[in-house]
Amino acid sequence: MTVARESTQEARIPIADGREVRRSIRPMIGADLPALVRASLILVVATGIGLLGPIVLGRIIDLTTSGRADLLLPHAVAFFAVVLVGAGLTGVGQVKLSQVGEVILERLRNGLLGQALSVPLTRLERAGVGDLVSRMTSDINSLTRVIRNALPECALAALEIGLLFIGLLLISPWFALALLVGMVPVVLGGRWYLRHAPPRYDEERRRVGTLMGRVQEFATGWRTVRAYGFREEANASVQAGADGIYDAVMAATRARNALRPAVIAGQTLALIGTLMIGTVLVEDGSLTLGLVTAAALYQLRLIKPVSVLLELMDDLQSASASYRRVLGVRSVARAPRPAEACPKDASLDIRSLNFRFHEQDPRVLSDIDLSVAPGEHLAVVGPSGAGKTTLGKLIAGMEVPTSGSLLLGGTALDALGDSLPQQVVMLTQEAHVFSGTLAEDLRLARPDADDPALWRVLEQVGAAAWVRALPAELDEPVGSGHRRLTPVQEQQIALARLLLLDPKVVVLDEAIAAMGPSVASRMESRLDAALRGRTVIAITHRLDAAARADRIAVIVDGRLRELGRHDELIGSDGLYARLWARHESVSG
Structure with a gap:
């Protein structure tokens, strides 16, 4: 784009x-x-x-x-x-x-x-x-x-x-x-x-x-x-x-x-x-x-x-x-825009991407060149304020680059019009449950989903057990004025909605950071299985989660400093290798 x-x-x-x-x-x-x-x-x-x-x-x-x-x-x-x-x-x-x-x-x-x-x-x-x-x-x-x-x-x-x-x-x-x-x-x-x-x-x-x-x-x-x-x-x-x-x-x-x-x-x-x-x-x-x-x-x-x-x-x-x-x-407000083209696959191609919030501000991202293959799982790591979240917002179409191009399946994001939110979804750790029944909340992502489809996605995110324990199960009223869900349960509902939407590309920005280590580990395993076949951009500070990705991108000061597989990066003397060594010493 x-x-x-x-x-x-x-x-x-x-x-x-x-x-x-x-x-x-x-x-x-x-x-x-x-x-x-x-x-x-x-x-x-x-x-x-x-x-x-x-x-x-x-x-x-x-x-x-x-x-x-x-x-x-x-x-x-x-x-x-x-x-x-x-x-x-x-x-x-x-x-x-x-x-x-x-x-x-x-x-x-x-x-x-x-x-x-x-x-x-x-x-x-x-x-x-x-x-x-x-x-x-x-x-x-x-x-x-x-x-x-x-x-x-x-x-x-x-x-x-x-x-x-x-x-x-x-x-x-x-x-x-x-x-x-x-x-x-x-x-x-x-x-x-x-x-x-x-x-x-x-x-x-x-x-x-x-x-x-x-x-x-x-x-x-x-x-x-x-x-x-x-x-x-x-x-x-x-x-x-x-x-x-x-x-x-x-x-x-x-x-x-x-x-x-x-x-x-x-x-x-x-x-x-x-x-x-x-x-x-x-x-x-x-x-x-x-x-x-x-x-x-x-x-x-x-x-x-x-x-x-x-x-x-x-x-x-x-x-x-x-x-x-x-x-x-x-x-x-964004005017309704019909899609001008359809992406041929779930690949991402980013070239010479630059971004700043205002003309007088310094760049948040500079000269980003990155290609992600269809179905690839890319982890994005780096220090706080490095520009990781901004990169995720650009990929999801929530921000517009200052210059450069960003293509999904060979199609500029701009040409996707109002179909973009169904093609690329960004999920953060801030989940929200809307007032209504649990089924209605889930069907916000796909109104025609039947009950078996809802139970499938709930099973995939590990929420089926506690939903079955509710007095009315899928018909249980939740949200403001009704049953209050825990932060973990809210995040599971958000993840279930994501699976119902079935996007080509998923951007996870610390999506399970609010969960405890043991719960997060189980959820990551479930997500890996549920998102298999989709292109995933996982923005995370947890190096053990990044290590399971197909490749890892290291962003520092708005620039892509390192890119490669986990075993390649820890074999070098770069920033990721030093961060991994520190992680290992703390874990040990």
Whole structure:
């Protein structure tokens, strides 16, 4: 796989910009656009009917002043009918809009989960798990709150403002002009708010993600924190994160509070202008008192939707920041890639392989040239930090080389697309058992595996005996909230999943290091038999395990220093021979 590694100036998961947000809206709505249009039309009709109320009320005033009391009852009935029908249609429209919102929310959640699972592991490690977790929890919760509550109210408020303006324009263009004059301070204040508020909300969400990452790290490693007396430092770090969130929230609040006086000034200015214009128009006979009353009621009615938009602006900006953070996951998630070619066998061919994490960093691996035959068992040894694990990640496709080529069966790893995880599997000593039955956990590797296939792999890894001793055997619930397995049992389940997956190449990175010497020795014998015929790259510090391999590669300071069979290497005066001599003296 010949590549030019993409430069990463920032390890943090990015935040989508405005263009990405606009591009995402149509696919997010998808097939629900007709339902969204229907709900919007219902709200438009409901708001239009509601605007008839002030007109009818103004007509009642005109009838009263003109002495036409005989027509008051029909107009009063019409007024109450307008109020009831408008309220009923408004409720129906909001329900319909909320139903569409729930469908969109479900699509958003499912999409984010798929994207989160497609984020490259190494990118996730550098960015911090807390950032991704906060996007899947607090950011999604923020969006849920807005889509369920704030968005329908904002849509209704925006419709009401637009139709009220049309109503004022129909009564008299002068009233619409008064409204436009009153909107000047609102627009100026809104422009300032929209320029200064979004970065502050972005910073608030980012700090929430940072704090969640810290809390998760300290919770996971709490025993270590307590053992080494780091509790005060941990508490101080969490407190600093919480203080940072408070500062960001206050900065966003100050931006919102700066908008409020502009809105109040605009509303007051528009209402004063309407009353002054109405007085003049009534005196010269251009309008009746009833129509001026209706215009004044329209102006007063504007206070509620404008106030709603103001009160919900905080939620809208927070949701906007959350949505851009959710979309940002998409930019680092691996897009589905079909396989372009199929490897002819399980051989590995590595040529001039170099790797560094960042452009300014020194190389972790330098000029690695290595060929592994199909079915060969290669042990990789060397001091800590030599680059052994990084080599394993490159072979498994979890990292991308800075330069050089890496071929599986004559095919570049890049050309394997999404089939690569089924072709090459890397197993570390960190095993995880998922919540569910033991059979469900095993079938994560192969959903169509029947019970006899499960028992076969359990027998191969030495787990069949203790599984048969469980009350429900394969149907026993395990994982969080259920039966807790020992670290050895968890690793056996992980190894059984590997055998079910049946990959061409297996990378074992200290996969049985957590087991005791006697258990590890028995497991190695079982693995040797179970993995026979597959290409195995075993990264290990145990020289007695390395000695059983077909060949041994010695990595020192990121370079391949020695390569050969055990008997060849101990016959030289190289590093492996010295390490073996030390091993023999300790064992003896």
